Amino acid sequence: MVRWKAEAIWEAVSPLLPTFSVEILPEIDSTNTELMRRARAGQLEPVLLVAERQSAGRGRLGRTWSSGGDATQTDGGSLPSLTFSLGLPLVPQDWSGLSLAVGLSVVESLHPALQLKWPNDVWLQDRKLAGILIETANVGDVRYAVIGVGINILPRGDVPRLSTLPAALCEVLPNVDAPTALALVTAPLVNAIRRFASEGFGPLRTAFHARDLLYGRELVCSDGVTGIARGVDAIGALLVHTDHGLKKITSSEVSVRPVPAPTASTP
Ligand code: BTN
Numbered sequence: 001m002v003r004w005k006a007e008a009i010w011e012a013v014s015p016l017l018p019t020f021s022v023e024i025l026p027e028i029d030s031t032n033t034e035l036m037r038r039a040r041a042g043q044l045e046p047v048l049l050v051a052e053r054q055s056a057g058r059g060r061l062g063r064t065w066s067s068g069g070d071a072t073q074t075d076g077g078s079l080p081s082l083t084f085s086l087g088l089p090l091v092p093q094d095w096s097g098l099s100l101a102v103g104l105s106v107v108e109s110l111h112p113a114l115q116l117k118w119p120n121d122v123w124l125q126d127r128k129l130a131g132i133l134i135e136t137a138n139v140g141d142v143r144y145a146v147i148g149v150g151i152n153i154l155p156r157g158d159v160p161r162l163s164t165l166p167a168a169l170c171e172v173l174p175n176v177d178a179p180t181a182l183a184l185v186t187a188p189l190v191n192a193i194r195r196f197a198s199e200g201f202g203p204l205r206t207a208f209h210a211r212d213l214l215y216g217r218e219l220v221c222s223d224g225v226t227g228i229a230r231g232v233d234a235i236g237a238l239l240v241h242t243d244h245g246l247k248k249i250t251s252s253e254v255s256v257r258p259v260p261a262p263t264a265s266t267p
Contacts, residue, residue, distance in 0.1 A: 002052055002079060005183040007178060011049065012187040016194060017046040017088060025049070025156060029056040030065075031085035032133055032148035039087065039137040039144040046088035048186060054083050059131055061255060065150050078154065082178040085148040086189060090136075090197055097201025097236030098193075098252070098255035099134050100208055101146055105192035107211050110151075110186045111172045118229075118249075122151070124214050126258075127167035147193070149185070153178050166229045202234040207241060214238075218259040221249060231257075 006022040014020045028034050031049045033056070037237045038047075050071035067081040092098065103120030115123050122130035130151040152168045153176060169176050196204075209215060214229035219240065229243035236251040238256065249256070 002179060003181045009183055009186045013048070013190050016187075016190050020046045020048070022048045023050070023060075025051045026051040027051060027055060030054050030058050030148075031083060032058060032135055032146050035087040035146040036135055036137055038053060039139055039146065041164040041201065042139065044089055044139060044142055044144050046086075048084060048086050050082075050182060050217040051086040052079055057083060058125050058133060058148075060133055061253065065131060065133070065147055067150065080152070080156065082149070082151040082153055082181050084182060085146050086186070086193075086231065086245040087144060087146045088190075088193070089142050090145040090193070091143070092200070094200050094235065094246070097232075098196055099132060100232065100236040101192055101196040101201055101204055102134065102149075102189065104204055104208055104211065105189045106132070106149060106151075106185055107189045108207070110169065113172050114211070116208065116211045117213045117258075118232065119236070120134075124167035124171060126213075126250055126260075127165040129167040130154075145193075147189070149189075151178075151181055151185075169201060170257045200234075201236045205232060205234060208232055208236075214256065220257050220259060221257075223249075223251075225249065225254075229258075 004024050007023060010022050028051045031051050035049055054067060059065040067083060103116045107114040107116060107122055113124060117123050120132040121128055133148040135146045152166050154170055155168045156166055169181060177251040210233050213229060215231050217229050219229050220226050225240055225242060225247055227240040230239040230241050232238055240247045
């Protein structure tokens with residue numbers, strides 16, 4: 001059995017979000033899909049939905065999100081990953097940069113060694129540790145945001161067919177488990193979202209640069225742009241120094257990849 005710290009999370013967050021609730025499910029297709037379904041059916045209260053297992057986890061750009069691990073780990077009370085979504089009505093002055101603000105809050109809550117790969121992937125030592133998927137539903141006058149986060153807690157038991165190698169939080173926090181990680185990230189995340197809603201991304205730019213995995217690195221974008229990453233602007237657009245000048249990448253449909261440093265070859 002997994003011992004979630006649901007009550008402590010509720011006590012920390014409910015003063016910030018009245019009518020907030022915490023819900024833990026043993027299994028669901030996807031916490032994001034479920035909160036989007038609920039929002040479209042008119043359930044618009046703020047909620048933290050945690051799933052111990054997702055059967056159809058989704059990632060950005062139509063990808064799937066697999067939690068790794070196996071049933072043995074789950075039965076033993078040690079989940080291989082943390083998967084949750086935070087749903088809440090949101091009225092920011094400007095939505096640009098929300099995903100960066102969320103990623104920044106997650107890394108700052110967990111460990112100084114974690115970095116961000118624009119727009120919001122969490123990496124550790126050039127491997128992916130966590131992913132974030134933000135979706136919104138317009139229901140009447142309300143825009144409901146669903147912020148889904150998946151964090152690898154333990155090393156994967158399987159051999160993943162992923163383009164990027166996975167990292168796990170236990171590499172930097174040896175005794176961490178999914179409930180502890182959830183308790184670390186939730187209240188700061190709610191605070192960060194509230195602050196973003198009133199102040200936008202601008203005040204977070206310096207903190208983002210301090211965690212920016214791409215800064216100064218050569219990169220390739222899925223739309224063909226190549227160049228050297230130069231950080232982000234005040235609305236969170238990625239700045240790329242190309243042969244044709246400085247380009248701003250705003251589209252979340254574009255994926256970027258650092259060019260691996262050449263390995264020394266032996267004669
Ligand atoms: C990505 O890296 O492409 C984003 C991955 C987001 C995964 C999380 S796990 C909880 C929530 N439910 C989902 O189906 N996806 C997000």
